[in-house]
Amino acid sequence: MAALRFIGVRLAQLAVVVLVVTLLFYWMLNLLPGNPCVAAFGGAATPEQIAQCEQDRNLGDPVIVQWAKWGGDVLTGDFGKSYLTGRTFGEAVSNALPRTLLLLAYSQILALGAAIPLGLWSGYRQGSAGDRLITGGAFALLSAPVFVVGLVLMLLFAVRLDWFDLSGYQPISDGLAAHFKVMFLPAVALAAGLLPIYLRLLRTDVIGTLQEDFVGTARAKGLPVRMVLLRHVLRPSSFTLLTIFGIQAAQAVNGAIVVEFLFDLDGVGSLLVSWVAAREFLLVQTLVALIAAVFVTVTTVVDLVYAALDPRVRRR
């Protein structure tokens, strides 16, 4: 019962936040001087076209009514279209979304795959030369902007060594080799920003957990160090990793926008940037409002998973 109530409260909060955040983005477009419908045609529209656009967007109504109608359209799958190109929002995003999601997934796998062994080891060997090398490296990576890391990777491995392609996106259906030849460097560039965050948190956690009695017990039972680290030390840290995963999701999207631009991947970030450049305010507004909604939802889901795993959270 308590669990159901907790879920209910969190979902209600989520609904309120999504409504407020999207309304906020909607209201901001109204602060713009001039008519967004005039801008949407790039200044070369007939009065009929503008009237049509104004009617589509309900510009005659108060902001809150516009927003409510927009919400209704979105929920029924009508996301609007570009008045310049005639392309619908749905087409553009459904083309771009898989690329962005794959990029994010690969980079998270790479970041976690590297951070877990390195974090465990450097926490276990705290203060050793290896630990200092790893923490120092993590600190340096943390200071490197993703576009600098990306440029260096590009120069070394695509331009100089020619191991990877810079030909834009290749779908998996064109063959795994071609796909990874274009996706690997972007994923590494993005992972480079996430890795140090995971690593440092895990290291701190490991140092704390190693002091617990159960670690000594596990060792005294004769378990090898590797088993103790993986079974007994890593497990309590999974909560920390989960929390930070939720927080870092937003950070990863910031990086993804830049990485997609850098490597010509034409994902959602590139879409956003190109719409911004073409002054497609109406599409930018819908996309930003949706991204905000997705993120607030992700945070709530992480919270719920967290509560499911750790009963103490529910009582707070």
Next chain:
Amino acid sequence: MTAAMTTVVRASRRATAPRRPRRSIALYVSLGWLFLVVAGAVLAPWLGFLDDPHRPLAGPPEAGPSWSNWFGTDQLGRDMFARSVWGSRLSLSIAGPAVGMGVVIGGVLGVVAGYFGKWIDLAVSSVVNVALALPALVFALFIVTMLGQSFWNVTIAVTILTIPAIARIARAQALRFAAREFVIVANVMGARWPRLLFREVLPNVVPALASIAFLAMGIVIIAEGSLSFIGVSVGSPSITWGNILAAGRGRLEESPHIALTTGGVMFATLMALNFVGDDLLRRLDVREARI
């Protein structure tokens, strides 16, 4: 007891010992570097040896680093060292005011929320939490698009990015100090809230805020760099680190020095900022803000 077991025990003993702040050469190198970069940015127009960053053929086009062009030249033969220094001028003059405003606004919000608690805290905290969960760059892009690409609009956009994180740290610090004995004693002695807030709590939060300013500066430089890298910051012909790197991306094959030199300067500056900020936070024992 095996060797590995003793390592576990030793590791744990070491972990409980208080950490001594490092007073390392790296800290002084960082401070020296920051001083150089800031001095270069401020004094750029008056530095006699610095080329005009817009002058074509300051050297042979697309030449690598040489004695006359320290960072080489671009395809128009413009001096890349001069462009890097002028780029820092714009990047830092956006980051400076942005961090200043961010620290003041975020600091006030956080301290007020942490000190008064109740509904004020609830309101501030929930806004901060939502803001932290959103991808900041998307938001900055949106603001700059809506307001237009100008110096102040970019500054406003990146300022807004810093506020939630700073407010969260300030709140945690205020909470920590509001419960300390000297505040309670002042309260018992009859001090009212303005005195408690401004004379007792705030002065203790300020050092933490000052050190966070270094970290926030790094975040803002990256944010502005990302915006200008994707072409959404202050427009051409302004020179920023981000748009130098964007131009260098197109010339990676012919002149990698364009991206590498400016990228290196940017990386060194960010590392120095993080190093100084991290060191200060360690000295002040602020746990919430460690990067």
